[in-house]
Amino acid sequence: MTQKQAEFYPFYDPYREGDTLTYGSKAGISLGIGALYLLFQYYSLQDKAVFFTQYCWILGIIISTATMALYLATDVFRRSLAVMREIETSQTSSVDREVSLTVISEWVSDTRYLLAGIGFATANTTVAHLLGVPTEFHESVFSLVMMYTGFFLAGFTCGMGMLGIIIVIVLYLEFAPTLKDSLDPNNPDGTGGIKKLGDSLWIFAGLIGSVAILVAIYLFGVSWVYAYKGYVQVIFIFWVGLPFIVAISVVLIPGLAVRRQVSSFKQHKSKQLKQEKSKLYSDYKNFDVDEDEVIIAEKRELSERLMKIQDELDNIRAMRNSHIDGKDKD
Structure with missing residues (x-):
């Protein structure tokens, strides 16, 4: 795999001549697509008031917001990959699984993104x-x-995001089992050194949530012709709820996987440290009553080790x- 592939550069956010699209370019593309749709939609209507009463302007905002959210999520994902690679290369395990590279090579391709976009776009249009x-x-x-x-x-944009x-x-589910080799209880982030990975998931959820709110506003605002039919109401509720479900899933599913591994690590590490502490304490008590300088130095060393444990x-x-x-309170 090339460095370009490993760092994740899909067709909509390419890496060319040592550089990527600027945020200004990304914002321009996002706003441009939405504005172009709004312009054509507005001039296609005989009654211009329909543009506002049927929430066409919200649909344009959805297009622009979803596109920009995709760009932002892609950038955050790249940073997460960099953190994962740093963790993987620092692991003491003799086997470097390189989970991040494996998942990217197996799942990421421009063809997959195009098919996902077209597939979801077709589904959205059908709905x-x-x-x-x-x-x-x-x-x-x-x-x-x-x-x-x-x-x-x-x-199309939401499909690529999906x-x-x-x-x-998938990446977090594959990566979570490797955490036992890299967690550092003394890391100041309070999560063993993986706080940045957790923060990225909240960012993903926030981006999805912003689009989800706009979609809900649009769907509830439009006067759908067949809204009175039972099966249509089921479809409507599902389509409104889908982006919110996705937003929750991207935080919850990896969170449960990570929680299981971290909890197991904490139990195992605590058991080891308590056993070591018990042994050191026993050694400390076994010193002779008559102390010389050597014994005093050894006791001081044991005391420091006990404090460190x-x-x-x-x-x-x-x-x-x-x-x-949250933090454990026990």
Whole structure:
């Protein structure tokens, strides 16, 4: 695998001539796509008021927000990969599984992203059709085509984002079992040195949540023609809830996997330290009553070691089991 592949550069955010797209370019692309749709949609309508009453402007915002969220999530994911690689290369285990490289090579490709985008865009357009596009858009072919184009564009970007979230979840599930070789109870971040990985998941959830709120506003705001039908109401509820489910999943699923491994590590490490502490304390008590300088020095060394072990035990007790947990209070 090349360095370019290992660091994750999909087609929409390429790495060319030693550089990537600037945030200004990403913002311009995101706003441009949404604005272009809004422009064509507005001029396609005979009654311009429909543009506002049927929330076309919200759909344009969804397109731009989802695109920018995809760019931001991609950048955060790159940073997470860098942290994972740093952890993997520092592991004391004789076997370097290189989980991050393996998952990227098996899951990430431009073809997969295109297929995910097209697939979800088709599903999104189909759902909108089943809900029933408002009759105001049937007054001209152009306005109806632009409406479906908006559904497709929003679905395409969200589909690529969905694939990215699946990759994130798979990566964390594969990576979690390797944590036992790299957790450091003395790390000041309070999570054994993996706080940045947990923080990235909250960022993903926040980005998805922002799009989810816009989608909910849009779906509830539009006057869908077939909203009275029972099966359509089921589809409607599912489509409103889907992005919120994804936002929760990207935090919860990796969190549960990490919690299990960290909890196991803490129990095992605490047991080892307590056994060592017990042995040192026993050695400390076995010194002769008559002390000379050598014995005093040895006792001082044992005392310092006992204090260090106690500090480690306190740090382990204070460690969070994952990004979804608070500090242990026991």
